[in-house]
Amino acid sequence: MLNINKSIEYSLIAIKHIKSKSNKLCSANEIANQYNIPKELLAKILQRLSKCGYLNSIKGSNGGYSLNKNLEKINLIDFIETIEGPIGAVKCNLNLNCNIYDICNIKNPMNLINNSIRDSLKKLKIYDLTN
Template identity: 40%
Template sequence: MLKLTRKLEYALIALRHMQDKGDTFISAKEIADMYLIPQELLAKTLQQMVKLNYIKAAQGPHGGYRVRKGLTEISMTQFMEDLEGPIGIVDCNINAECIQLENCNIRLPIKKINSNIRAIFNEIRVGDITS
């Protein structure tokens, strides 16, 4: 089944929450508690988004995270691949080590489906989801 990973879901939930709070820094604990998200996984995801410059982090008693980049400029394809790596519904589209690769009789149709999925995600901006 094709679906977003929990990590991507949590990242989008956190971005939406931060977007709603404007310039206020929000703690990982606040987001985790509000949406019943495992705090450790959320904290790792937030740190990854800091490294990718999607959000800004601040230390201290009033520290936390807030949105940095214009989310309307970032495609879902870019966001998903930044956080999780290449998008693919089967391994042969992202990993050339598939043992069936030489004799696979469905590779081209699957590749077309994968291209169409990528095109759809290219049209959707992160800001469309988080606004």
């Protein structure tokens, strides 16, 4: 089963919050307090989003985060994979070591499942998920 982990959930929460504030900078503390997210974890997530280019980061006492990319152009699969790395339904579709790859009789069906999931995630835009 494909799971969306907490860091992706918290990333979407943070982006939606920042988006709702228009051009105002938002601090990690502000977001963490409003949504009961552990501050240290959220700070790491926001730093990662900034490093990946999704957010601008302004340091200092009046600093915070603002959006850096057009959310209408970012699909969910690209967003997740930029933050977490490749995702898929099964290991063989991720080019990870699989002990039975050479003799597996369900590679093709699993590949179809994986492609279907990826296609669905490509259709979802971060803009739509944060409206």
